[in-house]
Amino acid sequence: MKLYLMRHGQASNMADSDHARPLTQKGEERTKSTAKVLAKLEITPTAIYASPRVRAQQTAAIIAEALNMTVTTQESLNFDFDLKALEKILGEQEDPDHDLILVGHNPSMSDVLQQLTGVNTNMKTGAIACIEVDLEILRASMLHWLVTPKIFGAIIEDDLD
Helix, strand or coil, X not given: CEEEEEECCCECCCCCCHHHCCECHHHHHHHHHHHHHHHHCCCCCCEEEECCCHHHHHHHHHXXXXXXXXXXXXXXXXXXXXXXXXXXXXXXXXXXXXXXXXXXXXXXXXXXXXXXXXXXXXXXXXXXXEEECCCCCHHHXXXXXEECHHHHHHHHHHHHC
């Protein structure tokens, strides 16, 4: 199965609480570029799960709209997302071969990426990683690609020329 781990887009620091922080205009625009590229690549996950925090919900909603899908809120994708939470999400899937997009936060997204693949990175806001998950041995999964929204934006701009 392919698992897409995505960190929410750039968020505002101006909100009543951390939970309520919305995407900035730049965060929305870059997430829309990412969504367009994912749609163009014909990525067809079975589900899109997102942390309950506003910025993750908004990021997931933009992706879901481009892929003609809906978003399921998943509390376990909040700040405490870890390998055990991922195992639970994977175990709840009816068909283990279906692909998933998970939208959450750092440092947990980067930590889970490293635990799955051995790749040590700090996922930038809006970054998305495509991982081929080995359901038998999760820690033997393979990173196919990791892209930041700035790169997706450049791809979309080139496409418009």
